[in-house]
Amino acid sequence: MEVRNRGLVTALRYRGREGMWAWLLHRATGLGVLFFLIIHVIETAAVVYSPEFYDEALQIYKNPFFRFAELLIFFSVLFHAVNGSRIVIQDFWPYLMERQRQLTWAAGIVVLLVMVPVTWIMVAPVFGLAEEPGLERHLERCVERTQAPACLEVVE
Amino acid sequence: MPMVTLRIQRFDPENDQRPVYREYAVNADPTDRVLDAINSVKWYQDGSLTYRRSCAHGICGSDAMRINGANRLACKVLIRDVGAKVTIEPLMGFRVIKDLVVDMEPFFAQFRSVLPYLINDEGAPERERTQSVHEREVYDDTTKCILCAACTTSCPSFWADENFVGPAAIVNAHRFIFDSRDKAAAERLDILNDREGVWRCRTVFNCTEACPREIRITKAIGEVKKAILSSAR
Numbered sequence: 001m002e003v004r005n006r007g008l009v010t011a012l013r014y015r016g017r018e019g020m021w022a023w024l025l026h027r028a029t030g031l032g033v034l035f036f037l038i039i040h041v042i043e044t045a046a047v048v049y050s051p052e053f054y055d056e057a058l059q060i061y062k063n064p065f066f067r068f069a070e071l072l073i074f075f076s077v078l079f080h081a082v083n084g085s086r087i088v089i090q091d092f093w094p095y096l097m098e099r100q101r102q103l104t105w106a107a108g109i110v111v112l113l114v115m116v117p118v119t120w121i122m123v124a125p126v127f128g129l130a131e132e133p134g135l136e137r138h139l140e141r142c143v144e145r146t147q148a149p150a151c152l153e154v155v156e
Numbered sequence: 157m158p159m160v161t162l163r164i165q166r167f168d169p170e171n172d173q174r175p176v177y178r179e180y181a182v183n184a185d186p187t188d189r190v191l192d193a194i195n196s197v198k199w200y201q202d203g204s205l206t207y208r209r210s211c212a213h214g215i216c217g218s219d220a221m222r223i224n225g226a227n228r229l230a231c232k233v234l235i236r237d238v239g240a241k242v243t244i245e246p247l248m249g250f251r252v253i254k255d256l257v258v259d260m261e262p263f264f265a266q267f268r269s270v271l272p273y274l275i276n277d278e279g280a281p282e283r284e285r286t287q288s289v290h291e292r293e294v295y296d297d298t299t300k301c302i303l304c305a306a307c308t309t310s311c312p313s314f315w316a317d318e319n320f321v322g323p324a325a326i327v328n329a330h331r332f333i334f335d336s337r338d339k340a341a342a343e344r345l346d347i348l349n350d351r352e353g354v355w356r357c358r359t360v361f362n363c364t365e366a367c368p369r370e371i372r373i374t375k376a377i378g379e380v381k382k383a384i385l386s387s388a389r
Binding site: 001002003004005006010011013014015016017018019020023087090091094095097098100 | 167169173174175222224225226245246247248249250251252310312315358359360361362364365372374375378379381382
């Protein structure tokens with residue numbers, strides 16, 4: 001039998017440092033964003049092909065679970081963008097790679113700094129700690145368009 | 157002397173179906189090297205344990221292996237830096253011949269593929285080919301390679317694709333591409349401008365972290381990538 005020590009489990013057990021974890025997360029978030037975009041395109045296309053299905057889908061998204069999923073999507077896009085910028089910067093100025101660990105940490109800190117207020121804005125309303133952003137404007141619009149599907153429950 | 161437990165991946169192709177881990181307790185000082193502990197196993201406990209070592213002073217590049225999950229030279233790591241329980245496994249990606257010995261032939265084939273020697277067909281000058289301090293400095297870092305394969309076998313791109321030329325070969329190409337006396341830079345850049353060449357590199361930095369000679373490998377690869385792009389213009 002041939003032994004090569006190159007399977008996925010062996011690979012994940014390798015003790016890489018910041019660069020390896022950033023790369024893994026970059027891959028995972030990239031796939032996550034791609035997966036989201038596919039679902040998003042299908043579901044948005046439904047507004048043309050099957051409006052009932054579209055309305056139903058939007059109702060499902062009101063479940064608090066999806067608020068956390070949306071937060072995860074936001075994190076994925078943000079991390080992929082910031083970390084991707086770090087990689088581009090390194091590629092253009094290779095001498096910066098002498099500070100690769102610090103650059104990776106810097107990217108992580110930028111992501112964290114943005115995530116703190118965004119997490120509050122997105123999650124606090126779920127626990128009733130803050131008002132849903134845009135609620136006021138939504139209610140104003142519903143006065144004019146009481147029959148819009150998103151307004152039906154408001155009017156009730 | 158304190159006791160240290162070595163957990164070593166063993167594989168004997170003649171008797172084993174798959175690798176097994178065996179534990180050995182040895183006496184070792186904190187200032188001993190991991191290689192001393194492995195020697196102690198071979199010399200006093202189990203003579204069948206198979207591994208490579210030659211100079212035992214960090215310059216021949218024979219005893220690269222995975223120590224606690226990361227590629228290191230066993231002769232350069234002290235017991236006090238790895239703790240009382242040490243896991244020792246062969247390098248990843250190459251075929252295990254026995255225990256900690258892997259088949260390095262594909263590694264040297266990668267190395268040879270980048271023409272790792274001085275090429276200059278101009279007639280010999282009257283005296284030596286002079287080089288300024290700055291010209292020498294440009295490739296100083298990549299002259300330090302000892303071909304231990306710690307970098308190539310730490311690279312996820314290599315784990316996924318054994319045809320990837322690998323960081324070690326690119327380091328050795330860099331050493332001649334940026335040597336002002338060498339005349340075959342274009343040829344080497346052409347070899348590396350390939351989907352199995354420098355573009356497989358995803359700047360994971362595992363190679364840079366693994367190099368026992370502290371060569372800034374990912375940076376060298378980045379410089380080769382830039383050289384390819386600017387020579388194409």
